[in-house]
Amino acid sequence: MPSSPASPASPVIRAEGLTKRFGDIVAVDAVDFSVPRGITLGLLGGNGAGKTTTLAMVLGLLLPTSGTVTVFGQNMAGHRERVLPRMNFSSPYVNLPRRLTVRENLTVYALLYGLDNRQARILRISEALDVRPFLNRPTGSLSAGQITRVSLAKALINEPELLLLDEPTASLDPDAADWIRAHLDSYRRTSGATIVLASHNMAEVERLCDQVLIMREGAIVASGAPADLIARYGRETLEDVFLDIARGRRDRGAVPGQ
Amino acid sequence: MFSWQRVGALILRHLYVLRSSWPRILELAYWPVMQMVLWGFITTFFLQHSSWVAQAAGVLVSAVLLWDVLFRANLGVAIPFLEEVWSRNLGQLFISPLRPSEFIASLLIISVLRTTVAIMPAALLSFPLYDVWVFSLGLPLVAFYANLLIMGAAVGLAVSAIVLRHGVGAENLAWFAIFVVAPFSGIYYPVSTLPVWLQPVAWAMPSSYVFEGMRAVLFRNEFPVDLFVWSVALNAVYIVFASVFFLYMFRVARIRGLLLQQGE
Numbered sequence: 001m002p003s004s005p006a007s008p009a010s011p012v013i014r015a016e017g018l019t020k021r022f023g024d025i026v027a028v029d030a031v032d033f034s035v036p037r038g039i040t041l042g043l044l045g046g047n048g049a050g051k052t053t054t055l056a057m058v059l060g061l062l063l064p065t066s067g068t069v070t071v072f073g074q075n076m077a078g079h080r081e082r083v084l085p086r087m088n089f090s091s092p093y094v095n096l097p098r099r100l101t102v103r104e105n106l107t108v109y110a111l112l113y114g115l116d117n118r119q120a121r122i123l124r125i126s127e128a129l130d131v132r133p134f135l136n137r138p139t140g141s142l143s144a145g146q147i148t149r150v151s152l153a154k155a156l157i158n159e160p161e162l163l164l165l166d167e168p169t170a171s172l173d174p175d176a177a178d179w180i181r182a183h184l185d186s187y188r189r190t191s192g193a194t195i196v197l198a199s200h201n202m203a204e205v206e207r208l209c210d211q212v213l214i215m216r217e218g219a220i221v222a223s224g225a226p227a228d229l230i231a232r233y234g235r236e237t238l239e240d241v242f243l244d245i246a247r248g249r250r251d252r253g254a255v256p257g258q
Numbered sequence: 259m260f261s262w263q264r265v266g267a268l269i270l271r272h273l274y275v276l277r278s279s280w281p282r283i284l285e286l287a288y289w290p291v292m293q294m295v296l297w298g299f300i301t302t303f304f305l306q307h308s309s310w311v312a313q314a315a316g317v318l319v320s321a322v323l324l325w326d327v328l329f330r331a332n333l334g335v336a337i338p339f340l341e342e343v344w345s346r347n348l349g350q351l352f353i354s355p356l357r358p359s360e361f362i363a364s365l366l367i368i369s370v371l372r373t374t375v376a377i378m379p380a381a382l383l384s385f386p387l388y389d390v391w392v393f394s395l396g397l398p399l400v401a402f403y404a405n406l407l408i409m410g411a412a413v414g415l416a417v418s419a420i421v422l423r424h425g426v427g428a429e430n431l432a433w434f435a436i437f438v439v440a441p442f443s444g445i446y447y448p449v450s451t452l453p454v455w456l457q458p459v460a461w462a463m464p465s466s467y468v469f470e471g472m473r474a475v476l477f478r479n480e481f482p483v484d485l486f487v488w489s490v491a492l493n494a495v496y497i498v499f500a501s502v503f504f505l506y507m508f509r510v511a512r513i514r515g516l517l518l519q520q521g522e
Contacts, residue, residue, distance in 0.1 A: 022515070053515070059353050062515045084355045094349040094518060097341070112354040154350070 010073060012037050012162050012194045013058055017067030020053050027053040029218035030067060035196060040188055042205035043198040045215035046246050051198040055164055059089055071162065085113060090155035091166035098140025102131060102150050105139055106157060113158040129153045129183065145176035152180065156187065165197045169204060181208060202239035214245050221245055281428040295441045303447035316390035317476050318446060323381055323392055324402055324472060325445045328465055329436055330376045331410025334369030336432035339418035343426060349518040358508045362415065362501055369411045398481045402468045405489045409464045412496040419507035444469045464492040
């Protein structure tokens with residue numbers, strides 16, 4: 001794997017003037033942000049705010065109309081293959097082949113990431129995510145909660161330094177969602193990984209995230225630590241802050257550009 | 259009570275599907291036209307050469323088998339690609355370190371494996387059923403097989419590129435696109451049977467050289483090297499073009515955000 005030019009102090013992700021247009025629609029509008037190493041960043045916003053589009057550009061699956069996004073110092077529009085082995089992604093909107101067993105799916109992805117000791121690694125991650133009881137079952141036969149755990153197992157198979165998650169607990173019952181959050185928190189603490197989490201669940205973001213970016217109509221309209229945002233807007237919860245922003249109410253000491 | 263309004267609603271639902279996908283509209287008219295053209299040429303040829311089949315036992319069986327190599331090689335690329343689309347796995351694959359060129363290589367290799375597995379039982383069965391031992395073609399059979407594999411895979415790759423751009427609405431191309439070449443490939447009749455103005459189309463296809471070569475082996479017991487060289491050269495162009503076309507469509511998919519949207 002080529003070495004990254006980024007130093008340990010460099011941000012893991014840096015977006016500069018990142019813009020995506022689909023015809024006349026501006027999905028992401030010249031956003032600038034950087035994500036320091038080792039934090040969990042929450043990407044918040046209503047439907048169509050530009051969160052998934054931003055994540056797709058960070059992954060290099062989508063090419064920006066203008067601006068750049070670098071990950072570990074590499075431009076994702078042109079050199080994504082240099083850093084993809086160090087990152088991973090999970091989303092309820094992309095699936096694993098349903099006819100393959102869980103073990104087969106994880107084996108395929110372990111091979112794609114060029115990992116050694118694949119079966120031992122699969123067993124280890126299966127234990128950690130409580131996937132082992134259905135390791136030999138077709139993925140399509142599992143419940144939503146089980147599929148989410150398998151998807152997370154795939155996302156952690158290469159022990160990524162950068163983990164991107166799009167609504168990781170969508171459609172899960174509260175118990176299963178809480179279990180996933182606890183595991184993500186544990187992974188971040190033990191591995192020192194950086195996590196970027198797009199979510200609509202404010203309680204989840206408050207619990208997991210050190211920093212949040214709130215997007216509306218493709219732009220970043222607020223950013224900061226959850227507690228700071230709550231204080232800045234004079235609210236009780238992040239959900240109240242989110243509603244203020246979604247409905248166009250300004251914070252008490254709004255800083256232009258944030 | 260039976261409701262014509264509900265019937266109409268469902269008809270409208272399917273009309274919406276048709277309207278949203280030009281390949282589906284094309285497919286409606288495609289098969290009748292294709293069958294008419296192919297069997298029209300076959301009939302024309304046999305009316306003029308009624309003793310032709312008797313000169314080389316098994317020529318039709320061999321032609322059917324070799325045609326199926328072309329067809330299966332096309333499906334051998336397109337179906338594994340569609341499996342990734344249907345299972346919404348494309349996005350997952352391309353956030354792994356997998357490169358598009360590696361993806362293409364894997365599809366081509368899978369096609370070789372799938373085609374070989376698909377063809378072998380039919381090739382073996384043709385002996386007890388029709389007393390035709392297709393392996394008696396000898397080494398030329400390997401040359402024919404390899405050329406048809408490459409051409410079929412190239413068509414399958416081009417079809418996959420179109421599905422990547424246009425989504426599952428274009429998936430039926432996987433089954434019918436290859437039949438475009440059937441009437442012009444001289445599978446069951448020599449290229450000379452075609453109208454003169456259509457013959458250049460036939461000679462632009464690697465498959466025409468293969469089927470002409472097959473008849474040369476069966477009728478005259480000679481392997482026409484010039485036809486083989488033409489077929490290889492054209493196949494090189496086809497596979498390079500199909501690969502470049504796929505890579506181009508992959509880039510278009512990255513611009514339009516299609517990789518995370520693929521699926522039923």
